[in-house]
Amino acid sequence: MGISQELYEKAKKIIPGGTQLLSKRPEMHLPGLWPAYYKSAKGCCVTDLDDKTYFDMSFMGIGANTLGYCDEDVDHAVINAVSNGSMCTLNAPEEVELAELLLELHPWADMVRYAKTGGEALSIAVRIARACTEKEIVLVCGYHGWHDWYLSANLEKGDPLSYVHLSGLEPKGVPLGLADTNFIFSYNDIKRFKELIEKYGEKIAAVVMEPIRNVYPQDNFLQEIRKITSEKGILLIFDEVSSGFRLCCGGAHLVLGVTPDIITLGKAMSNGYPMAAIVGKEYAMKAAQDTFISSTYWTERIGLAASIATINKFRAQNVEKHLNYIGQIVRNGLEELAKKYEIAIEISGINPLLHFEFRYAEPLVYKTYFTQEMLELGYLASNAVYASLAHNDIIVEGYLKAVDKVFAKISALNGEIPTLKCEVCHSGFQRLT
Numbered sequence: 001m002g003i004s005q006e007l008y009e010k011a012k013k014i015i016p017g018g019t020q021l022l023s024k025r026p027e028m029h030l031p032g033l034w035p036a037y038y039k040s041a042k043g044c045c046v047t048d049l050d051d052k053t054y055f056d057m058s059f060m061g062i063g064a065n066t067l068g069y070c071d072e073d074v075d076h077a078v079i080n081a082v083s084n085g086s087m088c089t090l091n092a093p094e095e096v097e098l099a100e101l102l103l104e105l106h107p108w109a110d111m112v113r114y115a116k117t118g119g120e121a122l123s124i125a126v127r128i129a130r131a132c133t134e135k136e137i138v139l140v141c142g143y144h145g146w147h148d149w150y151l152s153a154n155l156e157k158g159d160p161l162s163y164v165h166l167s168g169l170e171p172k173g174v175p176l177g178l179a180d181t182n183f184i185f186s187y188n189d190i191k192r193f194k195e196l197i198e199k200y201g202e203k204i205a206a207v208v209m210e211p212i213r214n215v216y217p218q219d220n221f222l223q224e225i226r227k228i229t230s231e232k233g234i235l236l237i238f239d240e241v242s243s244g245f246r247l248c249c250g251g252a253h254l255v256l257g258v259t260p261d262i263i264t265l266g267k268a269m270s271n272g273y274p275m276a277a278i279v280g281k282e283y284a285m286k287a288a289q290d291t292f293i294s295s296t297y298w299t300e301r302i303g304l305a306a307s308i309a310t311i312n313k314f315r316a317q318n319v320e321k322h323l324n325y326i327g328q329i330v331r332n333g334l335e336e337l338a339k340k341y342e343i344a345i346e347i348s349g350i351n352p353l354l355h356f357e358f359r360y361a362e363p364l365v366y367k368t369y370f371t372q373e374m375l376e377l378g379y380l381a382s383n384a385v386y387a388s389l390a391h392n393d394i395i396v397e398g399y400l401k402a403v404d405k406v407f408a409k410i411s412a413l414n415g416e417i418p419t420l421k422c423e424v425c426h427s428g429f430q431r432l433t
Helices: 003-014 072-083 094-105 118-133 148-154 190-203 221-232 282-289 301-317 319-341 363-376 393-412
Strands: 038-042 045-048 053-056 111-115 137-141 182-184 204-209 235-239 262-265 276-280 345-348 353-358 384-386
Touching: 053 393, 072 301, 094 111, 094 276, 094 301, 111 118, 111 282, 118 137, 118 148, 118 204, 118 235, 118 262, 118 276, 118 282, 137 148, 137 190, 148 182, 190 204, 190 221, 204 221, 221 235, 276 282, 301 319, 319 345, 319 353, 319 393, 353 363, 363 393
Parallel strands: 137 182, 137 204, 204 235, 235 262
Antiparallel strands: 038 045, 045 053, 111 276, 262 276, 345 353, 353 384
16 A cells, blocks of 8 residues: 555545545545656646656546646746635726626627626526526536535435436435425436426526537537527526537637526636636626625635636647647547457447446456556556547557556457456446437
8 A cells, every 4th residue: 555545544434435526536546556646747748756757548636637747838827816815805907807808709798797607606506597587497518526415416305315317416414495496307308308407497497408418419408598588588407517628729619609697617727726707797686686695715816817727728729639740640549449359338428528338247357457457557547538638649549558468468358257356336427318
């Protein structure tokens, strides 16, 4: 057991869950063997507490570091912000500069509010929608964080756990009074959406959804939702915390051709520094003044400066083109290797946010084995590859050579269950997209 694993064992005794984010728990990847902590990170290389360095061909800061770790341009802007005071009684002028930049990227929008995390941004957007429409029910499609408004989808009047809609998202602690204020539909399931509209239409404040995640919209799915919400006076909120700044500089809806009333942005917008934004049309956003939405650290300077620098670099270097290029190479490589070794995998997601699943009776065992063998070859690898500007042809070529070796081992098993050096990794939560 290395220093990282020892520290994590200590952490589990004094930090509930061991860490603050489910996706960063070692149990989600390689229980007992995953290097839980890092000493340094630069580009797409990560050095753990035992001074072992790996290429990150997995989540790149859980989707936040699209420019790569420790980007010099963004870090320079942050250091400058710190040098001039990151917090003050007065407001940072970067608030206005970033708002103007975001509105330039999204010409359909009029106003901007800020937060520090994606979950906060979604909670703010939903509060604004309910204040604007004076209605309560929200329809959701996708993953939108940990807050009560969202987890209430797993509550039902009577027995709150009689039917769990979103597996893996425990609503214990969410007030039962929020039952029936949130209903879900799956991506591309327009029939379910219309059924909910028919049943609750006059009470619906907003539809909150990821415009794209693992699959592309079919049969004008997004256009149909936009048409119906407009006719019913329902606000359409696109959760672009994950999808934003992947297909283009700004929200993915700009490429998909559907305009919402509000979008939420985060993660890639600030390349790893805490920052999120709520961007929307004036008739919706002005309702933020009719309800109390306020927090001290939403005004600090670092996230603002990081976002401005990140967006400027996106525009200057056409970063989204590189993200798609890297993702396409990885996708093609995985497909070719799976065919070469007759490995049953299913690849999904937009190129910059690639996912693949092993299609075997014990998929989590194969996922764990893949991560285990790739780690020994020097790669932080899972069943996801989030592209960054720091990834290049040489790094991807090395990754695919490593995958070749691991897929060869899986093929040699002839259907037998692989041998693990640890417990099987835990499963995640259910997504609707």
